[in-house]
Amino acid sequence: xxxxxxxxxxxSWLDDRFxxxxxxxxxxxxxxxxxxxxxxxxxxxxxxxxxxLSGTFxxxxxxxxxxxxxxxxSYMRLDGVxxxxxxxxxxxxxxxxxxGLLMRQIHHWAADLFVAAILAHMLRIFFTGAYxxxxxxxxxxxxxxxxxxxLEGLFGYSLPDDLLSGAGLRITQGVLQSIPIVGTYLSFxxxxxxxxxxxxxxxxxxxxxxxxxxxxxxLIGAHLFIMFHQKHTQMPGKGHTNENVVGxxxxxxxxxxxxxxxxxxxxxVALAATFAQINPxxxxxxxxxxxxxxxxxPDFYMGFLEGALRIMPAWQWVVFGHTFPFNVFIPALxxxxxxxxxxxxxPFLEQWITGDKSExxxxxxxxxxxxxxGLGIAAVSFYGVLWLEGSNDVLADHFDVPLxxxxxxxxxxxxxxxxFAYIITKRICLGLQRKDLHLMQHGVExxxxxxxxxxxxxxxxxxxSDEELAVIDRPVPLALPAGExxxxxxxxxxxxxxxxxxxxxxxxELVQESVPVDGHSGGYGNGHAQxxxxxxxDEDHAAIGSGSxxxxxxx
Amino acid sequence: xxxxxxxxxxxxxxxxDRPHRVIGTPSPAESRLLLAETAPGSTAGLPVVKPRELPAxxxxxxxxxxAEKIVxxxxxxxxxxxxxxxxxxxxxxxHSVTGVLHSNLAxxxxxxxxxxFLGIGTVVWVRRIMPHVxxxxxxxxMRSDPEAREAFADTFxxxxxxxxxVKRPILRRTLIAATVPVAIAPIVLLRDLGxxxxxxxxxxxxxxxxxxxxxxxxxxxxPADFSSPGGMIxxxxxxxxxxxxxLAKAACIIIKFAPGQVVYTDHDYSVDGFTVxxxxxxxxxxxxxxxxxxxxxxxxxxxxxxxxxxxxHQSTFDATRGAKVLFGPASRPLPQLPMTVDADGYLVxxxxxxxxxxxxxxxxxxxx
Numbered sequence: 006x007x008x009x010x011x012x013x014x015x016x017s018w019l020d021d022r023f024x025x026x027x028x029x030x031x032x033x034x035x036x037x038x039x040x041x042x043x044x045x046x047x048x049x050x051x052x053x054x055x056x057x058l059s060g061t062f063x064x065x066x067x068x069x070x071x072x073x074x075x076x077x078x079s080y081m082r083l084d085g086v087x088x089x090x091x092x093x094x095x096x097x098x099x100x101x102x103x104x105g106l107l108m109r110q111i112h113h114w115a116a117d118l119f120v121a122a123i124l125a126h127m128l129r130i131f132f133t134g135a136y137x138x139x140x141x142x143x144x145x146x147x148x149x150x151x152x153x154x155x156l157e158g159l160f161g162y163s164l165p166d167d168l169l170s171g172a173g174l175r176i177t178q179g180v181l182q183s184i185p186i187v188g189t190y191l192s193f194x195x196x197x198x199x200x201x202x203x204x205x206x207x208x209x210x211x212x213x214x215x216x217x218x219x220x221x222x223x224l225i226g227a228h229l230f231i232m233f234h235q236k237h238t239q240m241p242g243k244g245h246t247n248e249n250v251v252g253x254x255x256x257x258x259x260x261x262x263x264x265x266x267x268x269x270x271x272x273x274v275a276l277a278a279t280f281a282q283i284n285p286x287x288x289x290x291x292x293x294x295x296x297x298x299x300x301x302x303p304d305f306y307m308g309f310l311e312g313a314l315r316i317m318p319a320w321q322w323v324v325f326g327h328t329f330p331f332n333v334f335i336p337a338l339x340x341x342x343x344x345x346x347x348x349x350x351x352p353f354l355e356q357w358i359t360g361d362k363s364e365x366x367x368x369x370x371x372x373x374x375x376x377x378x379g380l381g382i383a384a385v386s387f388y389g390v391l392w393l394e395g396s397n398d399v400l401a402d403h404f405d406v407p408l409x410x411x412x413x414x415x416x417x418x419x420x421x422x423x424x425f426a427y428i429i430t431k432r433i434c435l436g437l438q439r440k441d442l443h444l445m446q447h448g449v450e451x452x453x454x455x456x457x458x459x460x461x462x463x464x465x466x467x468x469x470s471d472e473e474l475a476v477i478d479r480p481v482p483l484a485l486p487a488g489e490x491x492x493x494x495x496x497x498x499x500x501x502x503x504x505x506x507x508x509x510x511x512x513x514e515l516v517q518e519s520v521p522v523d524g525h526s527g528g529y530g531n532g533h534a535q536x537x538x539x540x541x542x543d544e545d546h547a548a549i550g551s552g553s554x555x556x557x558x559x560x
Numbered sequence: 561x562x563x564x565x566x567x568x569x570x571x572x573x574x575x576x577d578r579p580h581r582v583i584g585t586p587s588p589a590e591s592r593l594l595l596a597e598t599a600p601g602s603t604a605g606l607p608v609v610k611p612r613e614l615p616a617x618x619x620x621x622x623x624x625x626x627a628e629k630i631v632x633x634x635x636x637x638x639x640x641x642x643x644x645x646x647x648x649x650x651x652x653x654x655h656s657v658t659g660v661l662h663s664n665l666a667x668x669x670x671x672x673x674x675x676x677f678l679g680i681g682t683v684v685w686v687r688r689i690m691p692h693v694x695x696x697x698x699x700x701x702m703r704s705d706p707e708a709r710e711a712f713a714d715t716f717x718x719x720x721x722x723x724x725x726v727k728r729p730i731l732r733r734t735l736i737a738a739t740v741p742v743a744i745a746p747i748v749l750l751r752d753l754g755x756x757x758x759x760x761x762x763x764x765x766x767x768x769x770x771x772x773x774x775x776x777x778x779x780x781x782x783p784a785d786f787s788s789p790g791g792m793i794x795x796x797x798x799x800x801x802x803x804x805x806x807l808a809k810a811a812c813i814i815i816k817f818a819p820g821q822v823v824y825t826d827h828d829y830s831v832d833g834f835t836v837x838x839x840x841x842x843x844x845x846x847x848x849x850x851x852x853x854x855x856x857x858x859x860x861x862x863x864x865x866x867x868x869x870x871x872x873h874q875s876t877f878d879a880t881r882g883a884k885v886l887f888g889p890a891s892r893p894l895p896q897l898p899m900t901v902d903a904d905g906y907l908v909x910x911x912x913x914x915x916x917x918x919x920x921x922x923x924x925x926x927x928x
């Protein structure tokens with residue numbers, strides 16, 4: 006009773022001031038759909054929270070200064086060594102602040118987990134089509150967040166001014182300097198003059214602890230608000246439609262579950278920081294532009310850029326007295342630019358190709374969009390080849406393969422593997438569709454063998470339950486409106502005439518490639534068989550469409 | 561919610577504990593627990609039936625009872641681990657490698673366990689003690705209805721009209737004109753971030769007569785000090801041993817070859833009126849240590865093949881042939897430092913490098 010009273014008292018006090026009763030009640034009853042992949046974004050969010058907490062602690066002790074000092078701390082092996090104050094204070098955090106090493110390792114592991122979770126989350130969004138209308142803006146915000154995370158990570162691990170990260174910084178400077186026209190100026194302005202100078206650590210520090218985290222907070226806020234406002238997508242399932250959202254309310258269910266997930270994320274990071282050493286800067290020594298260790302590797306998320314630099318042939322032009330270092334700026338800018346631009350344009354390109362302007366709130370299973378899934382896997386394999394090539398020296402050492410051989414293989418693989426990955430993935434998707442179709446038509450094998458009176462053995466099957474059927478979510482191809490102004494089957498609609506129109510029509514056939522559900526044709530359907538949903542389909546197709554609809558109803 | 565405000569039925573009564581129900585439609589009676597409650601503050605004592613949307617009790621009470629013990633145990637472990645964290649902070653001292661090791665293990669294990677058992681406890685609570693519900697909520701199309709859009713358009717246009725922004729072009733244009741400099745100003749402010757490059761990338765601190773010092777020992781080098789051909793030595797200009805800004809460009813490597821091993825390149829270097837193929841002094845060559853790819857120290861040398869390898873991106877240079885690129889992304893040889901010996905017999909620079917060292921840049925051109 007007293008608890009009730011206290012709550013209502015506080016609630017009343019707040020409501021008197023904020024008029025919140027109705028709004029907060031709606032908030033409490035907000036429905037969150039459930040699926041394990043929906044937690045990938047939460048891992049990223051909670052890693053970010055852990056980064057803020059541990060980073061604040063580190064900032065209390067870290068000195069972002071490149072002033073030369075002579076170390077006389079607890080780590081005896083570096084006693085009397087010249088180093089920057091940044092490096093000395095990082096040693097101090099590690100050896101002379103209780104919990105300092107733990108916080109450093111938590112911060113570093115959380116950063117790696119942050120980027121990994123963003124990557125996994127992005128792939129989930131892409132492969133399930135969760136970026137589709139109305140969520141394109143949130144997809145774009147996510148891409149910006151991913152890029153910022155790479156930059157934030159690079160700045161962060163460069164701050165201790167150790168030998169390993171110094172090599173990374175040197176590479177960053179060399180890349181910056183290679184950009185045509187503005188590169189030299191960018192490098193001089195970032196570093197306050199020639200490399201290395203004494204400005205870069207304090208400058209990276211303020212970018213790392215204020216500017217980029219500020220952008221993160223704003224963009225994550227927008228990202229979550231939009232997700233909240235548009236309501237989360239849901240996976241295909243019984244009763245899940247484009248017009249509803251099925252799940253448990255935020256209060257108390259989602260709150261408790263997501264709180265637990267924060268604890269789990271923190272537990273994993275804390276235990277990793279306890280038992281798995283990361284970035285032991287005291288072993289690397291202070292930065293020195295003359296020294297480097299063999300087998301230097303950046304953090305994993307920088308690996309693909311490193312691989313791109315290693316893979317590139319030594320092309321360089323000098324035109325009219327100016328140098329074009331293609332060998333540096335192409336690998337530095339093109340792979341990330343290519344992936345990001347393609348990812349940013351894809352939702353809009355897909356809309357243009359399919360003419361599908363409707364809202365989508367039920368996610369697709371990846372197999373039901375074979376072309377998209379193929380393209381996604383192609384991008385993943387492109388990234389993967391570059392990432393592996395980023396460790397070519399380590400691979401050569403571990404597997405006893407000549408170093409140059411690995412680079413030569415990667416030079417071809419970076420083009421060939423994505424092509425094969427696309428083809429194979431698409432075939433697998435179509436195969437899985439056929440399996441689904443088989444399940445729908447013939448039911449599930451029960452494993453029960455029965456002997457017929459005739460002596461014949463048959464295996465019993467049972468039909469799919471409603472739940473199973475709902476998850477299979479028969480592949481409805483993206484709707485292709487026939488377009489206005491189309492009067493007969495021979496005359497294509499205006500938006501599919503001309504060069505661009507024909508490209509669109511061809512691409513449309515490609516993205517709609519699916520196994521037809523109604524079994525009208527044996528081969529791969531081109532999507533027209535299910536096109537009865539199109540509002541103004543021409544007569545020929547409308548006839549097929551209605552026929553297929555009828556078949557569906559019977560099924 | 562205030563006691564004094566009788567709870568009105570929310571306009572969107574929703575949410576039974578089963579799917580497929582649309583907000584605003586009546587739910588099947590059996591899906592709700594009908595509870596008679598006395599309205600708060602009601603003096604009449606009339607029973608008011610308030611429909612529940614979430615069940616008050618879990619479906620399986622016995623299981624919930626067992627789970628309750630598990631959750632409580634988890635939370636107790638979490639609490640003990642949290643206390644352990646605080647205790648470890650005071651028990652384990654740092655200031656030594658082993659001290660840090662023990663402190664880190666104790667603090668981290670306690671923190672990890674606290675978080676882990678808080679998480680496990682909460683999940684068991686949600687899954688086994690809270691009643692299971694699945695609620696269907698309707699979505700509304702994102703697009704506003706036509707009336708709202710029209711009303712918005714009206715409001716927007718009225719505002720635009722009232723502001724006179726459209727009607728008075730002179731206001732509009734002067735405002736835009738006023739904002740342009742304001743937008744450019746912050747970019748101008750960034751100008752003092754650094755000096756302009758000028759020709760600074762074309763030069764290093766090397767100059768005529770500057771001795772080559774063995775880096776680390778910081779001693780000058782006589783060709784006679786090399787008893788036999790062999791490895792690579794990092795050298796720095798005398799007086800700049802601790803100047804990273806200078807060394808980031810001026811660091812060099814010298815390699816002593818056996819007679820006849822150095823192949824003179826067809827590359828001409830001209831300085832002070834000389835034009836030579838290679839500057840070797842007693843079969844010693846001196847190259848920039850800064851890789852021409854992106855500037856890592858080209859620090860690996862393979863004596864048998866005379867290959868200089870940059871460990872960052874594996875650019876490989878042939879030390880016997882003017883550091884010609886053999887493999888990798890570097891597109892230019894490592895520049896050679898013109899060398900000679902001074903009156904005391906020590907290796908000295910004959911001049912600065914005859915071309916910019918380190919990574920390529922736009923203004924570099926073909927300055928070699």
